[in-house]
Amino acid sequence: MGADATPGTEATNGSRLRCNECGSEAIVTRAGGSSLACCGAPLEIIFAG
Numbered sequence: 001m002g003a004d005a006t007p008g009t010e011a012t013n014g015s016r017l018r019c020n021e022c023g024s025e026a027i028v029t030r031a032g033g034s035s036l037a038c039c040g041a042p043l044e045i046i047f048a049g
Helices: none
Strands: 016-018 025-027 044-047
Touching: none
Parallel strands: none
Antiparallel strands: 016 025, 016 044
């Protein structure tokens, strides 16, 4: 895992994530420090930054 990765999701700066429950999307602008979740489930990486 790189220095700019978010633990739990392996998301790096520029990654796009999506909630498989409600369809919400997020773009990582500053990775690190916590896992990303929505609707009680981890977000899925749909584009690695």
